[in-house]
Amino acid sequence: MRRCGPKVAWAGAKRVSAGFFPLLVLAWVGYAALAADSAPYAPLPHPLVVEQVPGEPIYYTLGSSGVPNHDNEGNTSNAGFIVTADGVVVFDALGTPSLGWNLLQAIRKVTHEPVRYNVVSHYHADHIYGLQAFKDHTSSLIVAQERATEYREDEETSGERAVQRLDQRRQALAPWVDAATRVVPPDITFTQQATLYLGGKRFELIYAGPAHSASDSMMMVEPDRVLFAGDVVQNGRIPFMNADDVDTANWLRSLDKVEKLDPKFIIPGHGRPSSDAKDAIAFTRDYITYVRAAMGTAAADWADFNAAYAQTDWSKYKNMPAFDANNRGNAYRIFLEMERSEFKTQNQ
Numbered sequence: 001m002r003r004c005g006p007k008v009a010w011a012g013a014k015r016v017s018a019g020f021f022p023l024l025v026l027a028w029v030g031y032a033a034l035a036a037d038s039a040p041y042a043p044l045p046h047p048l049v050v051e052q053v054p055g056e057p058i059y060y061t062l063g064s065s066g067v068p069n070h071d072n073e074g075n076t077s078n079a080g081f082i083v084t085a086d087g088v089v090v091f092d093a094l095g096t097p098s099l100g101w102n103l104l105q106a107i108r109k110v111t112h113e114p115v116r117y118n119v120v121s122h123y124h125a126d127h128i129y130g131l132q133a134f135k136d137h138t139s140s141l142i143v144a145q146e147r148a149t150e151y152r153e154d155e156e157t158s159g160e161r162a163v164q165r166l167d168q169r170r171q172a173l174a175p176w177v178d179a180a181t182r183v184v185p186p187d188i189t190f191t192q193q194a195t196l197y198l199g200g201k202r203f204e205l206i207y208a209g210p211a212h213s214a215s216d217s218m219m220m221v222e223p224d225r226v227l228f229a230g231d232v233v234q235n236g237r238i239p240f241m242n243a244d245d246v247d248t249a250n251w252l253r254s255l256d257k258v259e260k261l262d263p264k265f266i267i268p269g270h271g272r273p274s275s276d277a278k279d280a281i282a283f284t285r286d287y288i289t290y291v292r293a294a295m296g297t298a299a300a301d302w303a304d305f306n307a308a309y310a311q312t313d314w315s316k317y318k319n320m321p322a323f324d325a326n327n328r329g330n331a332y333r334i335f336l337e338m339e340r341s342e343f344k345t346q347n348q
């Protein structure tokens with residue numbers, strides 16, 4: 001759906017809270033508030049490093065490869081932003097309000113166009129705590145797949161447990177995550193697909209879940225063919241898969257989807273970007289396939305998980321970042337998934 005007159009148009013999206021598209025005056029007030037503020041969150045010892053997609057007004061930051069801790073300041077995921085003549089679209093918001101604020105400052109160094117939208121790849125702590133800085137200091141609208149609304153600070157959820165996670169991060173990432181840190185819900189949700197038109201660019205939001213999480217989404221920027229893939233694609237570290245909403249069979253299908261989209265440049269949720277989609281998805285695809293094969297054989301034999309885990313050769317992965325934190329839990333979750341599908345097959 002393309003509309004004349006207004007500079008923004010949506011297809012396939014639904015507003016979930018009160019409010020309206022940002023008016024110019026709101027944008028101005030938001031900018032004035034931003035200019036008047038000086039670092040409202042705990043300062044970061046290391047500034048964010050912003051890189052640019054060659055030849056495009058598209059920027060990104062790269063997190064370090066480990067799990068969020070004091071040494072890496074919680075800066076473990078990737079985020080990005082696209083500058084258009086009518087405003088800025090941000091993809092993901094990093095893992096603390098301080099990081100979100102620093103991302104906003106990085107945007108301000110490139111443009112004074114208002115931030116119109118924060119598109120979120122999925123609701124996990126390492127991608128969303130920075131939303132608070134955008135919510136409190138801009139008039140940007142937060143956009144996510146509708147299952148993101150299951151992730152609530154005031155309620156236990158089935159996936160990553162939002163309440164416990166916030167408690168854990170207040171300990172692990174103090175002072176950047178503190179008592180004032182909160183989960184900011186989306187303003188707009190979509191189900192399968194949504195299109196946003198802004199400043200001559202088209203932003204295709206594509207539901208790719210449940211895979212790594214219930215609400216996994218990707219954003220293809222057209223006509224540039226730059227794909228922000230979120231955590232469906234992760235490079236150079238063992239991904240986190242130990243949650244109820246992980247679906248590795250569908251995850252593999254989503255990786256096929258990434259390959260078919262044939263992006264010119266792909267920015268994963270974690271790890272280095274690539275101009276070769278096949279190369280970018282290779283690690284995630286290989287790892288999921290490997291764990292599924294090992295645990296699938298064990299589940300088909302009705303073997304014990306501990307024995308199956310001990311018998312599996314992990315040498316290919318055991319020196320990778322986040323192996324100790326994630327691998328055993330991942331294997332167990334996949335073992336349960338394979339057991340379920342085994343049970344289904346036998347009862348059909």
Ligand SMILES: [Zn+2]
Binds near residue numbers: 077124231269270
């Ligand atoms: Zn992540």
